[in-house]
Amino acid sequence: MSGPLLIRGSVAVPEAELTWRFSRSSGPGGQHVNTSDSRAELRFDLAGTPSLPPVWKQRALERLAGRLTDGVLIVTASEHRSQWRNRETAAARLAALLAEATAPPPRPRRPTRVPRGVNEHRLRTKKARGETKRGRGRTWD
Numbered sequence: 001m002s003g004p005l006l007i008r009g010s011v012a013v014p015e016a017e018l019t020w021r022f023s024r025s026s027g028p029g030g031q032h033v034n035t036s037d038s039r040a041e042l043r044f045d046l047a048g049t050p051s052l053p054p055v056w057k058q059r060a061l062e063r064l065a066g067r068l069t070d071g072v073l074i075v076t077a078s079e080h081r082s083q084w085r086n087r088e089t090a091a092a093r094l095a096a097l098l099a100e101a102t103a104p105p106p107r108p109r110r111p112t113r114v115p116r117g118v119n120e121h122r123l124r125t126k127k128a129r130g131e132t133k134r135g136r137g138r139t140w141d
Contacts, residue, residue: 005091008099013051018094019043020087025078039078040086042094047071056102063101073097 004012022037046052046060046068064073075097077089 005095007052007095007102011052011056011102013044013049013098017044017049017051018091022083025081025086036083038081038083038086039076040083040090042075042077042087042090044073044075044094044098045071046073052098052102059103060098060101064097067097 004014005018006012019042021041021043023039023041024037025039046057046064048071049057052060061068061071067073073094075090075094077086077093080086080089
């Protein structure tokens with residue numbers, strides 16, 4: 001990953017605001033397992049960033065409150081064996097998280113009523129079904 005991290009539209013987070021950390025990934029491995037730091041951890045200071053518009057930052061802080069540690073968003077990736085692919089995965093996850101968290105809220109639902117004809121038809125079919133089932137009772141021969 002090189003260059004700014006594109007969030008949505010023309011808004012991007014500069015690479016200087018992202019902090020990387022690497023450590024050993026868990027799971028099975030071979031001779032290479034104890035020497036390579038392939039797990040990637042990406043940190044982004046959401047509370048202190050000047051690169052997001054204030055409205056977006058406020059939305060993201062509210063929606064990601066459970067994932068933040070002192071205003072810092074941490075994303076990890078360790079599913080690939082290569083550090084480079086884990087870096088790309090972590091960056092893509094962070095971009096997707098921020099894009100979702102900064103999206104405008106959905107339009108409020110406009111309540112509608114069920115038309116009377118639809119309701120009456122439903123009740124008529126229920127009544128007819130009940131009559132059919134009632135006719136299946138025991139017959140006394």
